[in-house]
Amino acid sequence: MAGLIGKKIGMTSVFSAEGKNIPCTVLEAGPCVVTQVKTIESDGYKAVQLAYDEKKEKSANNPEKGHFSKAKTSPKRKLVEFEFENSLQLGESVTSEIFAEGEVVAVYGTSKGKGFQGVVKRHGFSGVGGQTHGQHNRLRAPGSVGASSYPSRVFKGMRMAGRTGGDQVKVSGLKIIKIIGEQNLIVVKGSVPGANGSYVIIKK
Amino acid sequence: MDLIKVAENAFIREINYPEFSAGDTITISYQIKEGDKMRVQDYRGVVIQRKGTGSGATFTVRKVSGGVGVERIFPVFSPNIDSITVNKKGKVRRARIYYLRDLKGKKARIKEKRS
Numbered sequence: 632m633a634g635l636i637g638k639k640i641g642m643t644s645v646f647s648a649e650g651k652n653i654p655c656t657v658l659e660a661g662p663c664v665v666t667q668v669k670t671i672e673s674d675g676y677k678a679v680q681l682a683y684d685e686k687k688e689k690s691a692n693n694p695e696k697g698h699f700s701k702a703k704t705s706p707k708r709k710l711v712e713f714e715f716e717n718s719l720q721l722g723e724s725v726t727s728e729i730f731a732e733g734e735v736v737a738v739y740g741t742s743k744g745k746g747f748q749g750v751v752k753r754h755g756f757s758g759v760g761g762q763t764h765g766q767h768n769r770l771r772a773p774g775s776v777g778a779s780s781y782p783s784r785v786f787k788g789m790r791m792a793g794r795t796g797g798d799q800v801k802v803s804g805l806k807i808i809k810i811i812g813e814q815n816l817i818v819v820k821g822s823v824p825g826a827n828g829s830y831v832i833i834k835k
Numbered sequence: 836m837d838l839i840k841v842a843e844n845a846f847i848r849e850i851n852y853p854e855f856s857a858g859d860t861i862t863i864s865y866q867i868k869e870g871d872k873m874r875v876q877d878y879r880g881v882v883i884q885r886k887g888t889g890s891g892a893t894f895t896v897r898k899v900s901g902g903v904g905v906e907r908i909f910p911v912f913s914p915n916i917d918s919i920t921v922n923k924k925g926k927v928r929r930a931r932i933y934y935l936r937d938l939k940g941k942k943a944r945i946k947e948k949r950s
Contacts, residue, residue, distance in 0.1 A: 640838045644891060645846040650866070650914045657842040814841050 633729055634713045634834035635661045636683035639740065640816070641827045645808070655808055656823045658738070660727040660833055661815050665719045666702040666710065679715045681725060682707035684830075709830050727815050730807055730835070737803035739832040740825035745796035749773075754790040800824035843890040847912060855894075857882050857932050858925025858945050863896065863909060864917035875917050878907060881945065884931040897935060899943070904936065924948040 637660040644654050667680035682699070684707055691699070691706035699706050702722040719725070730736065750756040750773040758771045773792070776785050805819040823831060855861050862879040880898030883906065887893055892911040897904060909916060925945040935943060 640842070643839055643843055643889075645843070646848075646890075646910070646912060646914050648914075652910065652913075657839055659838065809842070809845055811842060811845055814838060816838060816842050818842050818845075 632713065632834045633715050634711075634736075634832060635725060635727065635729065636663055636681055636709050636711050637661060637817075637831050637833055638684070639823055639825050639827055639829055639831050642822065645818070653808070653820055654822065655818050655820050656805075658817050658819060658823065658831060658833065659815055660730070660817045662724050662726045664702060664704045664707065665721055665723045665725065666699060666704065666707070668719065668721055669712070677714060678712040679719050680710055680712050682710050684708040711832055713834070727810050727812060727817055730810060730817060730833075732807055732810055734807050734835070735803075736805050736807060736819065737801055737834045738805055738819070738823045739799055739801045739834070740823055741829060742796045742798055742800045742824045743826050744794075747793060748795040749792045750790060753792060753795045756790075840889060847890055848914070850912065852911075852916075852919040853921050855882055855919070855921050857884055857930050858927035859921055860923040860925065860945075861896065862920045862922055864919075865909075866915045866917055879922065880905075880907075881925065881932075881935065883933065883935060924950070 637658045640657040640659055642654065642656050644652050647653050661683060663681035663683045665679055666682045669676060669678040669680065671677055682702075682704070686706040686708045688696075688706060695706055704722060745752070749771050751758050751771045756771075756773060759766055759769055759774075762770065773790075776789050776791070802821070802823060805821050805823070807817055808820055809818040810816070811818075817833070825831060859882050860879065861882055862877055864875050864877055867874050867876050878896065878898070880896040883895045883897045885892070885894045890912055893908050894911060895906055895908050897906045899905070923945075924947060926948040927945060932945075935945075
């Protein structure tokens with residue numbers, strides 16, 4: 632799937648032609664540089680590695696400098712592989728032109744970290760039904776985690792409290808409302824996971 | 836923040852409403868869709884506040900209708916607003932005149948600004 636690396640800029644709302652207020656997210660999409668072309672002969676699979684976001688020359692280590700100098704570009708922060716149908720050359724620039732207005736895309740982002748959370752927030756448990764009938768301190772408790780003498784253990788993967796958020800989340804079905812080529816911005820309808828300024832991957 | 840403004844400006848349409856602020860009495864002609872017909876309804880009241888900047892800016896208009904206070908929030912850039920006319924310029928000391936909600940009858944009047 633063709634795609635681009637980008638950044639979440641933030642959310643706003645715009646009015647459609649019918650007078651409806653549409654919530655939308657502004658994303659910076661690219662420009663990305665092709666830093667490696669993987670082929671079946673040399674790597675066993677076909678892919679194009681794209682790089683995005685400028686990095687200082689002095690903060691890049693020597694292997695990185697070598698890798699980017701092969702593509703005749705400056706060091707970048709984020710590298711992601713994509714499958715492009717048309718063949719791209721090493722060092723070629725890929726911009727938001729690969730998308731079209733009205734197209735539906737999927738966006739991958741890293742969700743905001745929520746810290747250590749209970750099962751109600753983390754797994755959507757409903758908690759204990761009521762506050763009355765003798766309840767006083769177990770409103771958001773997980774309840775039983777298993778039977779007694781058999782199996783005498785808690786099954787692996789039992790949903791419990793723990794670190795929440797900070798995972799990769801994919802949101803598909805986002806319609807592109809507008810593309811602003813000059814600033815490499817695309818505006819999609821709906822929300823995108825992650826904080827403002829975090830990296831996102833936009834795929835067709 | 837700047838890039839958001841760039842994106843917002845790409846959508847903003849030209850509006851030429853007269854200037855108004857909190858305390859002013861205005862009439863808004865608002866388009867209402869009924870089935871597949873469009874109708875224009877007038878809403879007249881006192882502007883209580885103007886809120887927000889850019890494409891998300893709104894203003895709140897209060898009127899007393901049949902003894903019941905009604906407040907309506909309009910987005911400034913809503914395409915459903917047909918026109919706005921300023922009926923009276925009010926003389927108020929603050930930007931958000933929430934105190935008007937607690938006043939009734941003769942006390943709820945606002946002095947007119949004479950230029």
